[in-house]
Amino acid sequence: TSNKTRYLSHSSLFLDRKEWADLEPVPQDDGPNPVVKIAYSEKFTDVFDMFRALLQNDEKSERAFALTTEAIDLNAANYTVWHYRRVLLQALDKDLREEMKYITAIIEDQPKNYQVWHHRRMVVEWLNDPSEELQFVAEILSQDAKNYHAWQHRQWVMQEYKLWDGELEYVEELLEEDVRNNSAWNQRHFVINHTSGYSDSSILDREVQYTLKQIKKAPHNESAWNYLNGILQDGGLSSFPGLLEQVTELQDTCSSPYLTAFLVDLYEDALETNSSSYDQQEMFNKALELCKFLAEEKDTIRREYWNYVSRSLQNTYGSGDPVSASSDPPPPPSSSQLPDMEPSDP
Amino acid sequence: MEEASPPLRCFRESHSSELFSDDGVQTVTSKEQQHYHYLKKGLRHLSDAYECLDASRPWLCYWILHSLELLEEPVPAAVASDVCQFLARCQSPTGGFGGGPGQHAHLAPTYAAVNALCILGTEEAYKVINREKLLDFLYSVKQPDGSFVMHVGGEVDVRSAYCAASVASLTNIITPTLFDGTHNWILSCQNWEGGLGGVPGLEAHGGYTFCGTAALVILGKEHMLDLKALLRWVTSKQMRFEGGFQGRCNKLVDGCYSFWQAGLLPLLHRALFKEGDSTLSESSWMFEREALQEYILLCCQNPGGGLLDKPGKSRDFYHTCYCLSGLSVAQHFGNKDLHNELILGRDENRLAPTHPVYNICPEKVAQAIEHFHQLPVPVQTGPTPSAMDQS
Numbered sequence: 022t023s024n025k026t027r028y029l030s031h032s033s034l035f036l037d038r039k040e041w042a043d044l045e046p047v048p049q050d051d052g053p054n055p056v057v058k059i060a061y062s063e064k065f066t067d068v069f070d071m072f073r074a075l076l077q078n079d080e081k082s083e084r085a086f087a088l089t090t091e092a093i094d095l096n097a098a099n100y101t102v103w104h105y106r107r108v109l110l111q112a113l114d115k116d117l118r119e120e121m122k123y124i125t126a127i128i129e130d131q132p133k134n135y136q137v138w139h140h141r142r143m144v145v146e147w148l149n150d151p152s153e154e155l156q157f158v159a160e161i162l163s164q165d166a167k168n169y170h171a172w173q174h175r176q177w178v179m180q181e182y183k184l185w186d187g188e189l190e191y192v193e194e195l196l197e198e199d200v201r202n203n204s205a206w207n208q209r210h211f212v213i214n215h216t217s218g219y220s221d222s223s224i225l226d227r228e229v230q231y232t233l234k235q236i237k238k239a240p241h242n243e244s245a246w247n248y249l250n251g252i253l254q255d256g257g258l259s260s261f262p263g264l265l266e267q268v269t270e271l272q273d274t275c276s277s278p279y280l281t282a283f284l285v286d287l288y289e290d291a292l293e294t295n296s297s298s299y300d301q302q303e304m305f306n307k308a309l310e311l312c313k314f315l316a317e318e319k320d321t322i323r324r325e326y327w328n329y330v331s332r333s334l335q336n337t338y339g340s341g342d343p344v345s346a347s348s349d350p351p352p353p354p355s356s357s358q359l360p361d362m363e364p365s366d367p
Numbered sequence: 368m369e370e371a372s373p374p375l376r377c378f379r380e381s382h383s384s385e386l387f388s389d390d391g392v393q394t395v396t397s398k399e400q401q402h403y404h405y406l407k408k409g410l411r412h413l414s415d416a417y418e419c420l421d422a423s424r425p426w427l428c429y430w431i432l433h434s435l436e437l438l439e440e441p442v443p444a445a446v447a448s449d450v451c452q453f454l455a456r457c458q459s460p461t462g463g464f465g466g467g468p469g470q471h472a473h474l475a476p477t478y479a480a481v482n483a484l485c486i487l488g489t490e491e492a493y494k495v496i497n498r499e500k501l502l503d504f505l506y507s508v509k510q511p512d513g514s515f516v517m518h519v520g521g522e523v524d525v526r527s528a529y530c531a532a533s534v535a536s537l538t539n540i541i542t543p544t545l546f547d548g549t550h551n552w553i554l555s556c557q558n559w560e561g562g563l564g565g566v567p568g569l570e571a572h573g574g575y576t577f578c579g580t581a582a583l584v585i586l587g588k589e590h591m592l593d594l595k596a597l598l599r600w601v602t603s604k605q606m607r608f609e610g611g612f613q614g615r616c617n618k619l620v621d622g623c624y625s626f627w628q629a630g631l632l633p634l635l636h637r638a639l640f641k642e643g644d645s646t647l648s649e650s651s652w653m654f655e656r657e658a659l660q661e662y663i664l665l666c667c668q669n670p671g672g673g674l675l676d677k678p679g680k681s682r683d684f685y686h687t688c689y690c691l692s693g694l695s696v697a698q699h700f701g702n703k704d705l706h707n708e709l710i711l712g713r714d715e716n717r718l719a720p721t722h723p724v725y726n727i728c729p730e731k732v733a734q735a736i737e738h739f740h741q742l743p744v745p746v747q748t749g750p751t752p753s754a755m756d757q758s
Contacts, residue, residue: 049467049468049469050456050468050469051453051456051468052449052452052453052456054445054449054452055411055449055453056410056411056428056446056449056450056453057409057410057411057413057424057427057428057431057453058411058412058413059413059414059415059417059418059420059421059424060412060413060414060415061415061418061421062415062418065415065418065421069421073469076469095418096418096419096421096422098419098420098421098422098423099421099422099466099470100422100466100470100471100473100517100518100521101422101465101466101469101470101471104471104518104519104520104521107520135522138522139521139522142522167615167618169565169569169570169572172569172570173524173565173566173569176566176568176569180568201617202617203570203615203616203617203618204570204615207558207559207560207564207569207570207571210558210559211568214568242617243603243616243617244616244617247559247560247603247616248559251558251559251560252559254559254596320607321607321655322605322606322607322610322655322658323602323603323605323654323655324655325648325651325652325653325654325655326598326599326602326653326654328648329646329647329648329653332646333644333646335646336645336646
């Protein structure tokens, strides 16, 4: 092709365009016996051969910028191209508002791409303007309410620019739409953690009541049970007044393995804190009984786990013989049971 | 309780009385052969459908080579040498590996390239890695708060710490300051659910939880996690119906979490053992091994070769790698001294064991560590750790 006169300006290949005639394309150096060799289309090869040429010459021009757009269209995961585009945005003093429109379009089309979200963050930082971000992320979440990149961007914007107002309301809207949206429950925790915190007893009360209300609506929703557990960890499940009664009451209408597991957690907390509000022996017996119930009947997929919890409880709070995992005499203790893991292990 | 509508025909009891016996003649579909051909071909040629992975070619090398080693299929010496030469072309002059020749260095293809070279395990493979420059690269992406960006001018998340810890420990380039603050940053990713998010504040996710936990194991700081909360979270991620694992609470099962999630159980077992826990099982990881194997073998295999997320999805090399890795974790408990195998189905389903931290075979880990520990730790020569590059 080096002999071919490059006069075509309407060809779709950069190779054939007269405005690019001065640039010698640089083929990819895969070596003589390539591996994982991709059968690139003619267009792909053309664009990236030109990209390599630009990169090699460190060219900072409008045509280079236009070429990055083509390259991104062919492979939006090429982080080298995105980096180069950022260099050009600054070197050519490009209109960043226009760039935001472009980024918006790419994200709408490929919402699970790491590079484009990072690029958006960079441009928002350069503009120092987060004013469109929450609405934009809400729009992406309306298409996929659990998009991890979207939530990451949202949390970054909120923390960086201190935009906490209205977020709890937004979370509640999302939970109205889908009470099982675990990302929304996480966002609830995020907002409260960074604003009021959970130490205030009126906040904690409100959250516990809100969560119990959601549990009554959908008793088999694991997210709500995990949230209830999560917010009470610090204070202790058994220390929250009336909780055992409220949860026990739910058993008739809202029984689920999650309720049972929650009771195990509560009993375990009572044992751990040696709470005088509870009969320690009763807590111990009930905890073991429920572990057995879960392992053998209600949550058998986690049999190994519940049996372990049971053994641990017996080992810590039981009165008597040491507990082992098998009915055989225990093997002599040795580190040979350990999976070989340390870098220094043979 | 009365059925509201008549039971579906396919659920009727009468089926069992019409069940054929198999005439004593088995039709053997040796799926391993199918997978082998899919992998062997992919190691050389990929269709244009793979243009989207043009910035991840070292990953393709690793996913395929690791799958082959799990299937105990050898790689011919000529192919191995070609992989070495290709990865050498992916290495950046400033250190680390990029997604293809001429691309900037990035921690993910760096992780993949080092793993692939360690699987090959030849002198030629080890020699590809420029350790001095690799150390410079790691320092160039290190952040003041202990985290790492994935590439210069790139994003931070917990994958980067794992990629950095993995390559640094295998190639013996860990200096006293390289991981300053890293363990604390990773710990701040553990959230109210018990698992870890990609960055502090985010939802607990199997992929990120694996990366954070494995990185802490390498750094010797796994005991600083709330291990009980993490154990509760990960065991809850096994789906009671499907048998496979979900990546996040209330999301769908996916074959790749067979490794990211189930692979946490060996790590936690060891961590708890080191804490002095005497109530650990002596025969099994704390998940339903048979159910996971059933999910992978019955739902995640493409009859033409390769494995996948769930029925209805297309095969790809990423899912092939991680479904097989998860199957291996489920099959093998313990280590070379104390080993308990649970192979669902035919003996031919048995895969080689995999190392739960690096996800390459344990012998290859040991061999690489032995090789690189004979070399001195390089001295950092590049620029000192910088705040995130503005471009």
